[in-house]
Amino acid sequence: MLWIATQDNKSLIDVKEVTVDGKKIDGVIGSTSLDHWSKVLGKYESNERALEILEEIFKKIEENNGITVTYAMPKK
Numbered sequence: 001m002l003w004i005a006t007q008d009n010k011s012l013i014d015v016k017e018v019t020v021d022g023k024k025i026d027g028v029i030g031s032t033s034l035d036h037w038s039k040v041l042g043k044y045e046s047n048e049r050a051l052e053i054l055e056e057i058f059k060k061i062e063e064n065n066g067i068t069v070t071y072a073m074p075k076k
Contacts (some may be wrong), residue, residue, distance in 0.1 A: 002061065007042035007073040015041070018057055020050045025073070042073040049076075 004027055005012050015027035019038075023046060026038045044050045053074060061069050 001068045002057075003068070003070045004041055004057075005070070005072040006039070007075060009072075011039070013039060013041070018054060020047065020054050022047055023050055025050050025053060044076070 002015050002018070003012055004015055004018070013027055013029055015029055016031070017028035018041070019026050019028070024043045025041045027041045028036050028038045030037045042050075042053070044053065057071050060071050
């Protein structure tokens with residue numbers, strides 16, 4: 001289970017998948033075979049910064065051995 005606080009601190013979301021789309025990071029919160037629902041977790045100044053944050057999330061998951069993980073999206 002991966003809980004992420006959005007960049008604006010207005011939502012705490014149980015995400016199934018985290019993806020980088022240009023300068024933003026999306027969290028998939030549900031899906032079916034035909035559709036998926038996602039929410040923007042944060043927007044950053046560059047694609048490179050978004051990829052750095054994705055790497056931070058990955059490391060946090062590894063540190064916790066895949067058990068429930070919480071992560072707060074950085075402001076910048």
